[in-house]
Amino acid sequence: MANPSQRETGPPRTEVDFALRELEFLQRLSRQAAATVNSDELLSLIIRETTSAMGTDVCTLYLLSQSGRELVLTATNGLNERMIGRSILPLGEGITGWVAKSRQPRLVAEVAKDAHWKWVPGLDEERFHSMLSVPIESGPRLVGVLNVQSVERRDFTAGDVDFLQAIAGQVAGILERSELQRRLEEQLREIQLSHDVHERFTRLSLEGAGIPAILEAVGALASGRAALYSLGGFRVRGAGDSSDGLPGRLTVPVRQLSSGAREFRIQAGRPARPLDVVPVRAGADLLGLLAVAVPEQVLDEEGRRRALEHGSTVLALELSKERAAAEVERRLRGDLVEEVLAGGLAEDEMERLAAQAERLGHRLPHSAWVIVIEPDDQAVDSGRNDPARQDRLDAALGEVLKRRLVGGLAMVRSTGAVVLAPGEQTPDLLAAEKLAEHLRAAAAPVLKPVTASAGVGNLARSVSELARSHVEARQALRLTRRAGARSQVTTYRSLGAFRLLLEVQSPEALRGFVSDVLGSLLTYAESRDTPLLETLEALAAARWVRRAAARALGIHINSINYRVERIEKLTGLSLRDPETRVAVAIALRAHAMLGV
Template sequence: LAGLDCIYLTGEQAENNIVEHVGILQEGPEAQTRFDKVLLLAPTAAIPTKQVCQDLMRRGVTAIGLVGPECPQLPAALKTFGDESFFPILYFPSSGDLSFPAVKILNEIILRANTEAWRRRVIHGRFTHIAMSSGSLIDLATALYQLIGCPIAIYDMYNEQRILIPEGHPSLANLRLDTLPTEALKTGWQPFRIEATPERPFNLIITGIIVDKMTYGYLVVAEGGNRLQATELVAIDHAAIALALQLVKEKATQDAYQNLRNDLLDEILNAEVDDTARNNLILRSRSLGWDLERNYITIAFGIDGMERYYSKDVNRGSIPWRTCMEHCLKQIGDLARELEPNAIVAGHSDTIILLLRVEPAQSPQKMRQRLVKLASNIREAAVERLDGIGLSVGIGESTGSLLEIGPSYREAREALLYGRSIFGPGSIVPFSELGIYRLLLRFTQREDLEEFYQRTVGILVEFVAQQDSHLVPTLEALVANNGQMQKAAESFNIHYNTLKYRLQKIKELTGLDWHEAEGRLNLHIGLKLRQVIGNNNN
């Protein structure tokens, strides 16, 4: 506005909120700082930009009056800025004395400012009261809805829930965060407005709920036909802060409760329990609602490729081990309790432990089938929710009370580790199905195992690489068909005589005859060792 014929009317605010000592500044608001209200009068030809208005506000200008013979057309963006920032842009006819209406305008601006300050104090007090009195997320959302009159959605990322106020409102009922622009979800505390589209005839205002650089969720407001005013945006800001406080409290409570379960289970599994310690464990177990009179069995979940989560190189996109464990523990716990309400879920070392009640009358086979099905359902649902994190599962065989669950845990742990080592990541292995693998994997003299493997199946693998590629699959077909040669030939789609020829070739290479019990046993163990040595080179 430099070079234009502008007048700065200034005034001091008295105790009765009336403007007094009105004067004229010839050099702009920076020249004399003793005036706390400034009204800039400029010709209508000098319509300012939004950036100029923001600069004038920082320098102490309270409002702009445009003086001219005709009312100017203000750009829509400038009018919106004036409304939202309580920065009036007014029109004065060029005829007449401007001092009297200018003073009245300054008085009105002061009254509006005081009203605005009072409303902000009310908003702050209301959300602070709800937060300090342990109000819920629904209480906070309802309070915001009552203040601004627009539909509210709270996306709780930690507990994976969405709260709508009013419930089921069509403007937000079908809204998914993954359909929103990426920049809207990286807005932080600053509200981000997404303008309406033909498919969505209303604006969205999105505010991140963030604590210590961690996003706990999002607050989404469906803006109606009239854009929200500055006070209403302040209400959204205060609501987001109160929501952040509430989510942090909820997470801290959940984490503390989970730590109690983890620590108690750790003591049960590892401590040598005397009478005093036993009584202490009984009291703590009952305080958590654990039934000490029932028998339990253990399912162990392990994160596949856990070593990559120990990385501190955030540029590679890896996440901390503790964060990964907490996320998996929560998801598996939620799913397990949906399917088995009495399930006990806790973290132990790098394993997630699930303790399930068992009925004494149930046969081992039926119980094993039920546990495998349950573990499979939990694993599949958890992997889908965990976005790329793989899980393997081991299932114990022994049952016992909570204070006697140690053997069942060790079985589930071995089934998890050995099963993943033999059958690969993502496996679900009951301890009872490990069979001879338990002996082979526990064998301390690895050189002896490798020598035995080389004399039985290893020599066939080398021969396969050079000439005949069907010798090892032939043995596997025989084992799968309980040694019945005719069925093995049919399953392999070869002639019976071809199978006999291959067995003869195996005998020539290894010195082991399939038709003899000793030779058949050694070849069978060799096949088992192939899985152990091939998948467990560490």
């Protein structure tokens, strides 16, 4: 029996040597990895050192994909390197997949005889016989799998497993630090990129380069032509024409704008091409749409995203500045027109207004037509105090004037708009009516769901007569509206003899005249169902032709004859008498005007 004092108190000398070799290797690997910055060099270092330390012919590293469902060949020093990034193994498939799924090492003396072996075409694994595979783990998280293989048959030992697992643990830490460093560097690059892009756009804005220069910068940074579109989808800014690949109009789904999306992709143009669309917003207000063509290959996705993001922000600032400037200009222009239309101005006041108009870039016309555009039913016009609607109405009318009239002045009110059309550009009443219809048609979509009509006064032959023409245009509108007309253009001159009613200063005098002529019919209408008053209005509108009035009312001629007899009996009037017809027509128009 051996003397206890002579008994070995530690592991055999060979085990100590092995542990020291293992420790020295891991320390050397850690130091070299810490000094290596490039990720490719780091992977090459891990593979090279592991192969040498394990005394094998090849080492292979598989890393878990982002989806967490498959392994991707990431580095090797003995297999086909062209398969790096292309050789993909689902978890559980092959020896490597089994190790990843089970989180257990596997020793295989003859891979071709192993139940889990799977030959991967193109990977050049046929010459290798033995294999040791261990999982790479970072805490509870699987990072990948580390494999070593040998051409000659080899029986890997438990010590080999422990050593490779120790290397795998070190590799996990190295990869974690490398990934953290990569993410930090990526974040720094993103911050620097964002700073550079923001600084470029801010400099353009501060230098007053304008929206075209900003769009050009967006296009350069995003690798595609850029343009600005209105909320209606019409292209309003952006160099070039349809040949640049950007359509003149976009059709954007309403749900995309109402959802608050920051960016979305659509197909537009002929032929259809992909466009990235970014709503340009200032707070809750949607000002326009930034559209950028998508190139066939985006080289810098992050740079493109930053360009769209910062570009839309600076465009919102520029559009807000333009809106504010337009609002000031519109208010000054509105005050000017209001003062002109007020009338009763002395000569020196007229000179002051003319000078003010010149400073605003307008010239008061020596002669002009006054056109008034208003909603037909202001009582139900819920949007009349909406500043955004006033902006759109001003822009719509301004577009018509820019295309059709040089020197026209428009003033937008909460109740509608007033336009001064220079007589030199609008030589006669017919031309004034056509212009009024274009203006009314442009205003109609803005004022929806309320319909709009336009009134045109007589030609003002001097600035001092503009007030009179304005009153005439509003009177034409009022009489037409009282008569039930909608979406029409009415000139003061077309009122004919009925204009005399407007000269009657006393409403009571008009009411008395209406009562004398139509009083019995008005009383009858309050208690009876037969529409005698409506029949009389249809006859007057049909120039007293009974068959035409019957068609307008949708009744038989005999019914018209019966109603005429009833009217004549109630009123004591003869509708065959020309003077009576004139009196009845005037009374009907006065009744409509007074609203009685």
